[in-house]
Amino acid sequence: MATIIDGRALAKKINAQTHKRVAKLNQQGIHPGIAVVIAGDDSASLIYTRNKHKKAMKLGINSILRKFPRDISQNELLAEIDNLNKDDSIDAILVQQPLPPQIDQKTITNAILPEKDVDGLNPLNLGKLFANQNTNHPIACTPRGIMRMLKEYEVQLKGQNAVIVGRSILVGKPLLALLNNADATVTMAGRNTRDLTKLTQTADILIVAAGVPHLIGAADVKAGATVIDVGINRLSTGKLTGDVDFDSVKEKAGLITPVPGGVGPMTIATLMEQTVDLAQWRHHG
Numbered sequence: 001m002a003t004i005i006d007g008r009a010l011a012k013k014i015n016a017q018t019h020k021r022v023a024k025l026n027q028q029g030i031h032p033g034i035a036v037v038i039a040g041d042d043s044a045s046l047i048y049t050r051n052k053h054k055k056a057m058k059l060g061i062n063s064i065l066r067k068f069p070r071d072i073s074q075n076e077l078l079a080e081i082d083n084l085n086k087d088d089s090i091d092a093i094l095v096q097q098p099l100p101p102q103i104d105q106k107t108i109t110n111a112i113l114p115e116k117d118v119d120g121l122n123p124l125n126l127g128k129l130f131a132n133q134n135t136n137h138p139i140a141c142t143p144r145g146i147m148r149m150l151k152e153y154e155v156q157l158k159g160q161n162a163v164i165v166g167r168s169i170l171v172g173k174p175l176l177a178l179l180n181n182a183d184a185t186v187t188m189a190g191r192n193t194r195d196l197t198k199l200t201q202t203a204d205i206l207i208v209a210a211g212v213p214h215l216i217g218a219a220d221v222k223a224g225a226t227v228i229d230v231g232i233n234r235l236s237t238g239k240l241t242g243d244v245d246f247d248s249v250k251e252k253a254g255l256i257t258p259v260p261g262g263v264g265p266m267t268i269a270t271l272m273e274q275t276v277d278l279a280q281w282r283h284h285g
C-alpha cells in the first residue's frame with residue numbers, strides 16, 4: 001500500500017511561508033501584486049480564477065481580476081497586457097487558459113513581460129529552464145509544485161527512470177526539463193506513443209498529465225513507483241477524478257498523489273509563492 005502524498009498539507013505549509021514573506025516585504029514598502037486575466041465565460045476557468053484571486057487576497061498579495069467578454073479582440077487583449085506590463089504595482093500576470101478562438105495563445109504568452117510571467121510560459125523563461133540556467137526565472141507552477149512534492153517526500157531523481165505522460169507546454173514540457181536538470185532519465189509520451197504500458201512499467205517516477213480519466217491502471221505501474229497524477233477530470237456524476245485509477249494503483253505504488261488533494265493545491269500555492277518571488281526579484285534582483 002502506497003504512502004499518499006498530502007498535497008493539501010504541503011500547500012498549507014508553503015502558503016504560511018508565503019504569508020510571512022509578504023509581511024516582511026510589506027515592511028520594506030514592497031506590496032506583491034498579481035493580475036489574473038480571463039476572457040470569456042468558461043465556468044471551470046471562472047472558478048479557478050476566483051479561487052486564485054481569493055487565495056492571493058488571503059495571503060496579503062494584492063490581486064486584481066481582469067475579466068473580459070468572450071468576443072474581445074486580440075489587439076484589445078494585447079493592449080490590456082501592455083497596461084499590466086507597465087503597471088508598477090503588478091509583479092505577476094496570469095492569463096487563464098483556454099482563450100476564445102479568435103485569440104492566439106502564443107501571441108498573448110509572448111506579450112507578457114518575462115519578469116512578470118508567473119506561468120513561466122514565455123519562451124525566454126522556458127529557454128532558461130531548458131538551458132538549466134540558475135538565474136532567477138519563473139517556472140510553470142504545476143511542474144514546480146510537483147518538483148517540490150518530490151523533494152518533500154525525498155524521492156530520489158538522479159539516475160532514476162522518469163516517464164511523463166502528456167506533452168503540453170503547461171505541464172509535460174517544463175517537467176521534462178526539470179527532471180532532466182535533476183539528472184533523471186526522462187521519457188515523454190503522448191497520444192501517439194506506441195505501447196504506453198510497456199513504457200510506463202519502466203518508470204520509477206510516473207507523472208500523468210493527459211486529461212484522460214483512469215488512463216493508468218495497476219498493470220501500467222511498476223511496483224513501488226512514485227505516481228503523480230496531474231489530471232483533473234469531471235465525470236458525468238459530477239465527481240472529480242484523475243488520470244490514474246487511484247484505488248487499484250495505490251495498492252502497487254510506493255507513493256501516490258490523490259485527486260483532489262494532490263497536485264491541485266500545490267499549483268495554487270506555487271503560484272502565490274512565485275508571485276512573491278517575482279516581486280522580490282524585481283525589487284532586489
Ligand code: NAD
Pocket residue numbers: 142165166167168169170171172189190191192193196209210211212215230231232233263264265267
Ligand atoms: P493538454 O490537453 O494540453 O495535453 C494533454 C497531453 O496528453 C497531450 O500532449 C496529449 O498528447 C497527451 N495525451 C492525451 N491522451 C493521451 C493518451 N491516451 N495517451 C498518452 N498521452 C495522451 O492538457 P494539459 O493542459 O497538460 O492538462 C492535462 C491534464 O492535467 C488535464 O486533466 C488538466 O485539467 C490537468 N491539469 C491539472 C493541473 C493541476 O494543477 N492539478 C494543472 C494543469 C493541468
